Amino acid sequence: IAKAIYNRIYRLFIGKSFFENIRQVWNRVFRRRVPLQEKLLYDVLKSKVEVESVGMGRTMIQNVLSRKKLLIVLDDVNEFDQLENICGNREWFGQGTVIIITTRNVDVLNRLKVDYVYKMDDMNENESLELFSWHAFREAKPRKDFNELARNIVAY
Numbered sequence: 001i002a003k004a005i006y007n008r009i010y011r012l013f014i015g016k017s018f019f020e021n022i023r024q025v026w027n028r029v030f031r032r033r034v035p036l037q038e039k040l041l042y043d044v045l046k047s048k049v050e051v052e053s054v055g056m057g058r059t060m061i062q063n064v065l066s067r068k069k070l071l072i073v074l075d076d077v078n079e080f081d082q083l084e085n086i087c088g089n090r091e092w093f094g095q096g097t098v099i100i101i102t103t104r105n106v107d108v109l110n111r112l113k114v115d116y117v118y119k120m121d122d123m124n125e126n127e128s129l130e131l132f133s134w135h136a137f138r139e140a141k142p143r144k145d146f147n148e149l150a151r152n153i154v155a156y
Contacts, residue, residue, distance in 0.1 A: 001120070002075040002102045013071040013098070015044030019086075023078040033085045037061060040086055044070060054085055062092045069096040077103040080111050087112070128154045 003018070010016045017040050037057030041049040044065060051057040070093055077083060087099050103109060109117055123131065132154050133142045142150035 002073050002100060005100060006071065006073045009098075010071055013096075014068045015065070016071040017043035018073045019075060021076050022074060022082050023076040026079070026082060033057070033081070036082070036086050040072065041065075044068065058085055058088070061086070062089070065093055066091070068094045070094065070098070072097070072099045074099070074101045077101055077108055078105050080108050083108065083112055125151075125154065 003020070006016070006018050019036070019039065033054045034051045034057055037051050037054070037060070038049060041051070041057075041060060041064065049060065051060060072087060074083065074086070083101065087093070093099075101109060101112075101114070106117065129142070129150060130140050132150060133139055136150065137143060137146070141147075
């Protein structure tokens with residue numbers, strides 16, 4: 001959903017950055033905060049920026065991006081630490097900037113004092129099966145020989 005929203009509205013912004021599946025890659029790649037800051041600066045400026053420390057990264061984001069209308073999507077965040085050095089202060093960004101955060105942990109959003117929280121409804125069994133089938137079989141329904149297995153996977 002986050003990627004679909006990003007793809008639909010990114011043209012309205014001067015700069016944009018999409019951080020996909022932060023929860024999954026955090027321990028492998030982004031345990032340090034600096035790579036997150038470098039990615040944001042690279043995505044917006046379209047040139048490689050070397051950030052030597054977290055403090056330097058915070059200052060660079062604040063100074064370089066403060067007058068730009070940005071779209072930043074942070075997908076599947078589960079720790080406040082993943083956010084605070086990228087979008088820790090609203091004043092870092094220009095007027096009209098939109099930051100979209102997807103998370104299963106509402107406390108992360110409360111600590112950041114976001115403007116709006118939208119809670120997604122869970123999918124029912126049929127919706128889950130259809131989504132799984134589109135990804136697994138490129139069809140809305142599983143083939144008959146995989147029907148029971150697909151239903152077991154979705155139930156799990």
